[in-house]
Amino acid sequence: MSDTILLAHGSGGQLSHDLVAEVFAASFTNPILARLEDSAMLADLGGGRLAFTTDSYVVRPLFFPGGDIGRLAVCGTINDLAMSGAQPRYLSAAFVIEEGLPIADLRRIARSMAEMAREAGVAIVTGDTKVVERGHGDGCFITTAGIGVIPAGVDISAANARPGDAVLVSGTVGDHGMAIMSQREGLRFEAEIASDVAPLHTLVQAMLEVCPEVHCLRDPTRGGLATTLNELATQSGVEIIVEEARIPVRPAVQSLCELLGIDPLYVANEGKLVAIVPEAAAGQVLAAMKAHPLGREAAIIGQVRSGRAGRVSLRTTLGAHRILDMMVGELLPRIC
Amino acid sequence: MRYVDEFRDPARARALLQRIHDRARRPVQLMEFCGTHTHAMFRHGIRQLLPPSITMLSGPGCPVCVTSAADLDRAIALASLPGVTLATFGDMLRVPGSRGSLQTARAAGADVRVIYSSLDALEIARREPAQTVVLLGVGFETTAPTMAAALLQAEKEGLENLRLYSLHKLTPPAMAAILRSGEVALDGILAPGHVSAIIGSSAWEFVARDFALPCTVAGFEPLDTLQGIADLVEQCEAGIAQVHNTYGRGVRAAGNPAAQALLAKVFEVSEAEWRGLGRVPASGLALCGRFRRFDATPLLEGHSLEPAEAREPAGCRCGEVLRGVLDPTRCPLFGRVCTPDQPVGPCMVSSEGSCAAHYRYGEAR
Numbered sequence: 069m070s071d072t073i074l075l076a077h078g079s080g081g082q083l084s085h086d087l088v089a090e091v092f093a094a095s096f097t098n099p100i101l102a103r104l105e106d107s108a109m110l111a112d113l114g115g116g117r118l119a120f121t122t123d124s125y126v127v128r129p130l131f132f133p134g135g136d137i138g139r140l141a142v143c144g145t146i147n148d149l150a151m152s153g154a155q156p157r158y159l160s161a162a163f164v165i166e167e168g169l170p171i172a173d174l175r176r177i178a179r180s181m182a183e184m185a186r187e188a189g190v191a192i193v194t195g196d197t198k199v200v201e202r203g204h205g206d207g208c209f210i211t212t213a214g215i216g217v218i219p220a221g222v223d224i225s226a227a228n229a230r231p232g233d234a235v236l237v238s239g240t241v242g243d244h245g246m247a248i249m250s251q252r253e254g255l256r257f258e259a260e261i262a263s264d265v266a267p268l269h270t271l272v273q274a275m276l277e278v279c280p281e282v283h284c285l286r287d288p289t290r291g292g293l294a295t296t297l298n299e300l301a302t303q304s305g306v307e308i309i310v311e312e313a314r315i316p317v318r319p320a321v322q323s324l325c326e327l328l329g330i331d332p333l334y335v336a337n338e339g340k341l342v343a344i345v346p347e348a349a350a351g352q353v354l355a356a357m358k359a360h361p362l363g364r365e366a367a368i369i370g371q372v373r374s375g376r377a378g379r380v381s382l383r384t385t386l387g388a389h390r391i392l393d394m395m396v397g398e399l400l401p402r403i404c
Numbered sequence: 405m406r407y408v409d410e411f412r413d414p415a416r417a418r419a420l421l422q423r424i425h426d427r428a429r430r431p432v433q434l435m436e437f438c439g440t441h442t443h444a445m446f447r448h449g450i451r452q453l454l455p456p457s458i459t460m461l462s463g464p465g466c467p468v469c470v471t472s473a474a475d476l477d478r479a480i481a482l483a484s485l486p487g488v489t490l491a492t493f494g495d496m497l498r499v500p501g502s503r504g505s506l507q508t509a510r511a512a513g514a515d516v517r518v519i520y521s522s523l524d525a526l527e528i529a530r531r532e533p534a535q536t537v538v539l540l541g542v543g544f545e546t547t548a549p550t551m552a553a554a555l556l557q558a559e560k561e562g563l564e565n566l567r568l569y570s571l572h573k574l575t576p577p578a579m580a581a582i583l584r585s586g587e588v589a590l591d592g593i594l595a596p597g598h599v600s601a602i603i604g605s606s607a608w609e610f611v612a613r614d615f616a617l618p619c620t621v622a623g624f625e626p627l628d629t630l631q632g633i634a635d636l637v638e639q640c641e642a643g644i645a646q647v648h649n650t651y652g653r654g655v656r657a658a659g660n661p662a663a664q665a666l667l668a669k670v671f672e673v674s675e676a677e678w679r680g681l682g683r684v685p686a687s688g689l690a691l692c693g694r695f696r697r698f699d700a701t702p703l704l705e706g707h708s709l710e711p712a713e714a715r716e717p718a719g720c721r722c723g724e725v726l727r728g729v730l731d732p733t734r735c736p737l738f739g740r741v742c743t744p745d746q747p748v749g750p751c752m753v754s755s756e757g758s759c760a761a762h763y764r765y766g767e768a769r
């Protein structure tokens with residue numbers, strides 16, 4: 069096989085078959101995929117409602133501290149499922165590859181996806197590859213879709229926040245976006261910023277064990293924490309008030325943000341979640357989160373109020389109040 | 405959270421605020437030159453914590469906002485030339501020119517790419533040798549050295565397809581123009597930390613010498629800004645008019661000689677057109693000497709793309725906002741027709757624009 073992707077790898081002929089067999093099927097080994105049928109035939113998923121989601125991933129550079137586009141594509145879809153309380157089970161993966169991409173890079177991406185899927189207990193059971201001409205893609209784009217099962221009794225929705233509820237975040241915000249940005253800007257820092265990309269379904273499981281009536285879950289990806297809080301406030305028709313001083317931000321992230329004039333509350337995360345839970349359960353949920361490796365720095369950051377529907381207010385570290393708005397425009401690089 | 409603690413410590417902030425409240429006896433109007441100060445003050449809620457006797461006016465320190473409609477039209481014309489790729493910071497994309505923006509030009513087929521540093525443009529030029537890559541040079545004394553560095557690198561590599569369209573501007577001449585016009589009554593100037601790190605606090609001496617006003621250089625963290633305001637208030641109360649530097653960790657009197665040398669090597673001072681201020685002599689940077697061959701302007705020659713007459717967006721009062729004459733919320737379009745999603749003028753587009761700051765942080769909402 070050649071060392072780089074050729075247009076012929078997308079032709080459907082021998083080269084396409086070799087690519088699928090040697091790079092993808094070899095990494096994602098599982099009996100369902102191994103049949104290489106046009107559709108994956110899934111085992112009976114048992115009772116419960118199904119959750120189904122899809123997302124496309126575009127990131128430059130393809131490899132960054134803390135992860136790569138493959139890990140991002142697997143975790144992102146797992147997390148979308150997890151935010152509905154679902155146990156992720158099966159993923160699909162479709163690749164749009166730019167002519168000229170080194171096959172070694174593609175192999176590295178596939179391996180990283182396989183590793184992540186194995187770790188998370190999901191199987192990549194169907195997929196597709198296409199090749200586009202040089203200059204028509206940023207190396208590699210990945211689209212993943214996922215299916216999961218929502219256990220009985222779980223009812224999580226962005227519309228479920230109620231006045232009095234507590235607002236929690238599972239850890240420091242802004243790590244992923246600033247990790248990408250520091251690579252792109254070529255900014256070298258004493259402490260390298262690593263992406264937080266991680267699958268959150270086991271953290272969610274731990275939270276649901278102590279509090280099955282979690283009201284809302286959402287992973288603050290593009291647009292960051294501020295945008296997610298606005299979505300929750302709008303969809304639930306409530307006001308959310310958060311305390312700036314309680315929102316965890318890594319010092320290295322904070323100082324890079326200051327340097328670039330960026331507010332970390334608008335920076336993307338790939339391994340964090342925002343939870344809104346009944347106030348009475350907040351302490352227990354926080355303890356469960358802190359006991360999980362992905363929630364060690366979790367914090368209660370605010371409260372839901374009846375107030376003005378759809379508004380998010382922030383109490384600044386200096387004690388002033390202001391509106392925390394949605395992000396507008398495209399100030400940040402494309403990150404996912 | 406060490407960094408936050410150090411420069412945002414609520415106890416120290418309260419002490420500084422107390423100092424400001426104690427000293428501020430008569431009403432004063434201060435201007436923060438720089439949009440970064442405007443945004444930082446809104447973001448931390450500093451404006452609502454100041455005594456009512458202190459009025460903060462925003463100045464013209466937003467590079468995107470002060471780019472004139474005519475210059476923007478030319479940038480759009482450059483981007484629309486066949487074989488040209490225009491590389492620009494994202495902030496410029498949505499700024500309205502006379503007819504559309506770079507964003508609409510891109511949708512219509514112009515090759516416009518968003519970059520995050522001047523080095524990204526070098527990379528595009530290397531990868532696509534058949535394209536002429538025009539770097540859109542917008543920014544003050546802080547950005548210009550990075551552009552100069554990119555050109556030096558291009559020269560070293562023998563990259564023949566990189567050009568710069570320099571709309572770079574110098575801050576002290578704009579401040580002088582505002583003070584000379586006497587349009588707004590000012591009692592003191594809060595000078596920008598980042599720009600002063602390059603040009604030095606001594607570059608602001610004219611404010612004290614020629615206009616008898618206090619001028620204080622301050623950083624952008626909440627405590628830095630409060631310290632700057634406290635110093636200005638104290639100078640006002642004591643009847644002093646001096647240049648003070650409260651941002652000692654970032655700014656020296658002489659500035660950054662290496663960056664200044666870089667600028668002097670690649671650029672010469674020229675006239676520039678500012679939105680709101682018009683043509684200001686010796687307030688811009690044009691390529692000089694052997695670096696003139698990187699100038700993108702000649703690309704427009706022979707193309708009838710030059711628009712007949714540049715127009716400001718209808719009803720937009722950015723010019724007055726940039727001179728500190730009009731409070732953004734008093735613009736009839738503010739928040740009704742003009743929002744960050746649907747901006748009419750540049751002051752609502754840029755993350756440093758003061759209309760955007762007033763809107764985003766919820767004043768009058």
Ligand code: SF4
Pocket residue numbers: 719720721722723725732735736737738739742743747748749750751752753759
């Ligand atoms: S509110 Fe909009 S239209 Fe009015 S001055 Fe500001 S940018 Fe221009």
